[in-house]
Amino acid sequence: MSSAKLTYFRGRGRAETTRWMLAANEIVFDNIAIDTPEQLAGLRASGKLPFDQMPLLEIDGLNLSQSSAMIRYLARRGDLYGKTDTDALWCDMIVGAAADFAETAIQAPFKLNVSVAVADMEVQFAKFGLRFEARIVQQGSSCCVEDRLTFADIVLAEALSSYLEWCPDILEDTPSLKALYLKVTQLPGIAAYLASELRYPKQGADYVIAAARVLERALPSHMPDADRFLTKERQTS
Numbered sequence: 001m002s003s004a005k006l007t008y009f010r011g012r013g014r015a016e017t018t019r020w021m022l023a024a025n026e027i028v029f030d031n032i033a034i035d036t037p038e039q040l041a042g043l044r045a046s047g048k049l050p051f052d053q054m055p056l057l058e059i060d061g062l063n064l065s066q067s068s069a070m071i072r073y074l075a076r077r078g079d080l081y082g083k084t085d086t087d088a089l090w091c092d093m094i095v096g097a098a099a100d101f102a103e104t105a106i107q108a109p110f111k112l113n114v115s116v117a118v119a120d121m122e123v124q125f126a127k128f129g130l131r132f133e134a135r136i137v138q139q140g141s142s143c144c145v146e147d148r149l150t151f152a153d154i155v156l157a158e159a160l161s162s163y164l165e166w167c168p169d170i171l172e173d174t175p176s177l178k179a180l181y182l183k184v185t186q187l188p189g190i191a192a193y194l195a196s197e198l199r200y201p202k203q204g205a206d207y208v209i210a211a212a213r214v215l216e217r218a219l220p221s222h223m224p225d226a227d228r229f230l231t232k233e234r235q236t237s
């Protein structure tokens with residue numbers, strides 16, 4: 001049985017699509033949480049981060065950087081990239097759109113309040129949701145590409161899972177998108193992952209604070225003591 005290590009903050013963020021892809025492939029993995037600037041410095045000093053950024057996926061003797069590369073590696077490994085070059089192109093286009101769509105959910109906990117976050121997500125759903133729905137209807141299946149499960153379905157379902165946490169009724173008028181979401185979340189590997197301790201909870205202020213602490217960055221300006229993690233030099237410059 002293959003196993004992997006995924007190093008990131010103690011939360012979903014930009015590591016979550018990779019977790020879903022590992023789960024879809026039924027690859028056993030551990031979350032390695034980075035909680036302090038010192039741990040991040042140690043990780044950077046290890047030479048495993050070619051661009052000094054997390055997440056890091058250690059698998060098959062490789063150190064993978066860039067979440068977009070990780071999900072494609074796992075898609076090829078699990079035969080989840082479609083059958084033809086045209087299928088693969090559609091996977092890439094849908095995954096690109098899903099990443100734009102998901103970004104609003106990733107940014108939600110950084111927003112001024114829940115109303116602002118939900119309003120932003122509704123706008124983004126109006127832009128992308130109906131187009132995803134039309135694409136699935138056109139395939140005549142509950143898949144994004146032909147009638148075959150691909151990583152486009154998995155990455156899209158991951159984004160939808162966050163939207164649903166903020167806007168529980170959002171899929172009520174898009175039955176095909178809802179069917180895709182249900183199909184993916186019922187895959188054995190994904191269902192087991194979602195029920196496990198590996199799945200971090202919905203992201204909130206705790207995650208925003210933890211990431212700012214590790215990166216020694218300012219918090220969003222509406223949060224109290226927003227500069228608390230900035231080093232002295234950065235506070236005065």
Ligand SMILES: N[C@@H](CCC(=O)N[C@@H](CS)C(=O)NCC(=O)O)C(=O)O
Pocket residue numbers: 013014052053054055065066067068215
């Ligand atoms: N495109 C990259 C973005 C990675 C990224 O921005 N990582 C952040 C944490 S979420 C980071 O490590 N920032 C520190 C830095 O850029 O130096 C990916 O998706 O993996």
